[in-house]
Amino acid sequence: MSFTANLKKWLDVEHYLADQTETQALPYQLRHSNRAKRLQIRVLPTGKVEVVVPRGCSEKRAHQFARERADWIANTLKKIAAKQQDRHIDTSFPERLDFPAIGESWRLVREPDNHPSRVSLRIEGNTLILSGATRDDELCISLLKRWLKYKGEDALIPWLESVSREVKLPYAKAGVRGQKTRWGSCSSKKNISLNYKLLFVSPGEVRYLFIHELSHTRHMNHSKAFWAQVAKLEPDYKRLDKSLNRATHERVPGWLHG
Secondary structure (H helix, E strand, C coil), rough: EEEEEEEECCCCEEEEECCCCCEEEEEEEEEEEECCCEEEECCCCCCCHHHHHHHHHHHHHHHHHHHHHHHHHHHHHHHHHHHHHHHHHCCCCCCEEEEEECEEEEEEEEEEEECCCEEEEEEECCCCEECCCCCCCCHHHHHHHHHHHHHHHHHHHHHHHHHHHHCCCCCEEEECCCCCCCCCCECCEEEEEEHHHHHHHHCCHHHHHHHHHHHHHCCCCHHHHHHHHHHHHHCHHHHHHHHHHHHHHHHCHHHHHH
């Protein structure tokens, strides 16, 4: 199957700011956007800096805007580096994807860059092959996230349905997203949303998360009755809950935190 992502025009030229406090160059790129309402600076988790340029704004003004905020950029990059060091987060582009939850491993290959603003993905065996604008990490990661959503829907939703039947806790609908702070959620209408990042944790942790959300179909809170329901279905829930909380930064790849 093939996935394609489109991007507004990127400038291939990388620009540099002089950081007066450290006397070193701070690299950044300009990205033209028809949707942006104003000039803005984005510092990505990978350390990449982009200046978003709205329609009608000159590149000269964009470079001036970046210079005016050089100190803020430098400080933000330092904070990101410190957090990554504390958490031992690897934000580099991956060479493989390992999914302990479903026992799968995928190799990632980036073909030589041959397109200025589009990247596509094809599958050959257990290899994901990216082609097009493959030098653009953000665009490649955006496409991988779309594929992870597809993979999560394919693997997690049938699994949830199986557990639902097993524990006799039905739900209305289920979907998969890439939430930043939640592994899953259950609405008052019994709709369950799962995070595709569950693919990176253990099968036992995934099953616990399913039980947790399915228990919310009866108790829309974290009351004693709710936890009693969870404990009945998963006696080891306390350990699994703590383990899942740690997994966000211990096992989910750093490039997915953006």
